[in-house]
Amino acid sequence: MFSSINHKAVIITAIGVQILHFIWYSPYLFFDSWIKAQGILSEDYSRDGILFFYSTIAMLLSAYFIAWLLPRLGIINGAQGIQFMILFMFFGVAPIIFTYYSFLHISYKVYLIDMGNLLINAAFIGYILGSWQKHPYH
Numbered sequence: 001m002f003s004s005i006n007h008k009a010v011i012i013t014a015i016g017v018q019i020l021h022f023i024w025y026s027p028y029l030f031f032d033s034w035i036k037a038q039g040i041l042s043e044d045y046s047r048d049g050i051l052f053f054y055s056t057i058a059m060l061l062s063a064y065f066i067a068w069l070l071p072r073l074g075i076i077n078g079a080q081g082i083q084f085m086i087l088f089m090f091f092g093v094a095p096i097i098f099t100y101y102s103f104l105h106i107s108y109k110v111y112l113i114d115m116g117n118l119l120i121n122a123a124f125i126g127y128i129l130g131s132w133q134k135h136p137y138h
Contacts, residue, residue, distance in 0.1 A: 005067045009132035014059040016128065017121050024117040037109040067129045081130020085122035093118065
């Protein structure tokens with residue numbers, strides 16, 4: 001199963017997504033708006049390092065699954081990867097997160113900031129894992 005996966009692409013994807021998260025939720029972009037919309041003071045927000053470790057492990061697992069899935073769906077290049085991931089985010093992930101945030105009474109502004117981040121990450125993931133595949137089926 002794992003012999004058909006480009007492990008370097010998976011690792012680059014996991015690290016790249018973490019970098020995109022850091023940029024997106026930095027004070028230069030959306031951190032202040034995101035925190036304010038949640039009703040949290042920035043000085044009260046915990047940046048516990050273990051959470052970053054767990055999120056990196058979770059992203060590695062997700063990237064391995066996506067790297068395994070894309071060629072089985074016939075996705076063989078970056079453009080197709082981006083298209084699939086964006087569609088999956090809009091019609092698969094976004095409605096679930098919207099429902100979850102709605103029942104938790106999380107601000108729609110938080111939802112929009114988070115979904116913007118997820119869409120950018122989805123495009124990045126789709127491009128890297130769609131482009132950098134081993135092609136055992138050809």
